[in-house]
Amino acid sequence: MEKRNKGTQQLKTGMIKFFVTALSVSLVLTGCGGTNGESGTNSTDANNTTNTEKANTDNAANKDAGAVNSDAGKDSGEKVTLEFWGWQGKFQQDFTKIVISEFEKLHPNIKVKYIPDQGGNDKLTTLIAGGTPPDVGILDRFMVGAWAAKGSLEKLTPYLDTDSEVKADNYYPGPWAEANYKNDLYALPFNTDNRVIYYNKTLMKEAGLDPEKPPTTISEMDAMAEKIFKKSSSGGYEQVGFIPWMGQSYLYTQSWNFGGEWTKGEELTPNDPQIVKALEWMVGYAKKYDMSKINKFNDVMGKTGINPFWTGKVGFMVDGNWILNDLTSNAKVKPTFDWGVAMMPSEDGYPQTTWAGGHSFVMPKGAKHPKEAWEFLRFIGGHDGTLLWAKRADAGNDITAMPKVNEEIKITENPKLKLFVEMMNSAHYRPVTPAGQKMWDETFRVQDLALNGKGEPKKLLDEVKKNVDNELKKLQAK
Template sequence: MNKRRRSMHARPEMIKILAAVVSLSVVLAGCGGSNGGGESDTGNAGSNADADAGAKANDAAGTGNAAGAGNEAAAGDKNADAAGGDAAAGSGEKITLTLWGWSGKFQTDFTKIVIGEFEKEHPNIKVKYMPDQGGNDKLTTLIAGGTPPDVAILDRFLAGAWAAKGSLESLTPYLEMDSEISGNDYYPAVWAEGNYNNEAYAMPFGTDNRGLYYNKTLMKEAGLDPNKPPTTIDELDSMAEKIFKKSTSGGYEQVGFIPWMGQSYLYTQSWNFGGEWTKDGELTPNDPQIVKTLEWMTGYAKKYDMAKINKFNDVMGKTGINPFWTGKVGFMVDGNWILNDLKSNAKVKPTFEWSVAPMPSEEGYPQTTWAGGWSFAMPKGGKHPQEAWELLKFITGYKGTLLWAKRADAGNDITAMPKVNEEIKIADNPQLKVFLDMMPNAHFRPVTPAGQKMWDETFRVQDLALNGKGEPKKLLDEVKKNVDSELKKLQAK
């Protein structure tokens, strides 16, 4: 199952506008670590941010231990509710919990590796696995009908939207009463993405981020130092220009860099330009630095001819492998998960030298990334909240995370917990270490009920701008208007 969005072509038909968050019937675009199941683009949305709702990741980590003075009274009531399941949990009464998760191989492996161990440690609790057939529509119906699963997997990026609809239980009361787990156990951005209005609603399950893959062989052929990848946008532009090579037919035989190939979205690149998607509690998709990012992207479409780039991408699409592995791309932004291609895709047999580095940034701004991923949460209305918390805590805590990280086909996954990543020594892989080192300062998409709308809108206007159908500033002003309208509509419900 591959839920990561691949935007190689900037054509209208390739940009699917996903369903609005208002119904929560969304196509998961979230970007998250593969974790052996669904992969997210939004994204395990994946993972940090200086954004307002998402910007103070380190502050949000504190939610794992306290909801804040302003929430003390409410938290007290919730603490009483959270403790309500203790009697059943401690009485030995047999309880059956339902867990909503991906079907297929993930269901088989997760049930055996993680759920099986949980049931051994909790003999009075039986976990019934419920495959997510029907997706978010079905989950929404179950919650509305008062028959929700006790625990459910969610695109972490959308946890805030579910919470805003009143569809999730706040986890803050449980965290405040439980000394075994806290927000400090996770990367700041990964934790903050599951928080909404200073309360935790989702526990992280895996993560990912994005870096710059570079072809050392093409760099060498272009007269560049293959051991010095670009660190600034200007360096990237200059190096890429030297690698572009036209074919005898007038198209491109190889390209230097395409800023909308792979995971190089407007969201991805904007943080490298210092863009802020929220500021002072307001959504700011038309931030001047985000506008500048889209102008830079459209500059490539104009300079290198959008039609020729699309033809090149057509050829790449027929290879059956990621464009970078063809050896015809000098620089490409993509996630840690494509490292898995080296073992899982028989067609991937690179005959060129390559490596990975952090993405270049605009002069004066730090090189950065964004992380996505998945999460588990407790839907509103579950019959056994305390037992559900025990399951949730096990799955996403140290034990469950470590068990899942050690599975045979974990590949190049990054877990949401630094301690587990250290224990399984993923830093011993030099390419994967590049991604791991970026996690502490990674960004994440804003936590807002209108998050899906803003995500969809950015792809819509990116497509228009690249195809010469609008100026970046006007298009992003339009996005601002649309997301504000969506947010107002959602908040009025």
């Protein structure tokens, strides 16, 4: 991550260079893949602004990270117990054994009490507002900006002034920028992910297409997909070429493939002409291939218990690196067809791209042991802790937010995973804004309306623009 004096310039460079932000209409996630089955998906609106003002005021005198002195990065040496808020289940067991235990060996004066996430972000928000937050927690990186804006997180920037090991260059630009808000650091990136197109070489060959030449443009995708659609005896679909809202394909994803931009300076622009064009293109599929027939196909896929692509009935599908784990973790996944991965097709004249998501480690506002919490944060979110977690036996196809660690564990030797890693340096990420969750939710709302013929894309996205602007004004007024 980064520092105030040295890091601010790096941050500005990274944020200028890289800007951006999960499933089908019926399977919407926050856009982050899981870790050992723990998705950490948003269970609450990031802009659900419970009253944190009292907690913030009570702690302002001695808890504001902006007032941390030159010893900010050093733990007190006293015996303390930190509270760590994280996912329950297998993640809790493995992270405690692999990472936390090593931290405690290095810091015998610090014990870490793991608090399983029960109640999701609503519960964590309540603890912060009540002045009883954990010292460190896991938060979807997409939500960092919104939580920072409402005063729910401690600034980490001052700690970087005394820390030579934590800096922006250690991380991919997207995850680092997403962990910052208004030129201040509020989180350390944890895991990350991005999206590509999976393509069924067998279906391509059967359709008379070259299985070694996946589509690179939207027009190529449309032409190839049309040849793969095959109707069933009942009038539905036996197999499909491509569905623009299946898997990790939805408006956010396709907007970048069309060259759309969600912000212009400080302004949110969900009705950007290219985003409108992306939604119009998606609606074209719903009309051409009959939304009701596609829904029936999706229902059948949902009953298989596996990702639709692994059924062998889908020609092209946008999804993340995490579904590669299905090949070893899901006994039902036994592909009998040839397949590959490639960059998503883009509109003619625009570069092929992707977007990254992931989680982060944060220090909630009012943490009782900030110095020790920082020491813990810099370990679990830094090189050593990240490497320990990345080297676990069942890490599978996870990608860390640190290029050096990915090099050390040699994940690019996996030919299917190599592409994901190579794209991380140019991956987009969702807008860092207090109204980010609102805009995310609104896009799925209008996408559903548009696909089902209940509104025109331009008017619907103009409505989104109005709604997110109103949300932003409301949040900024508090």
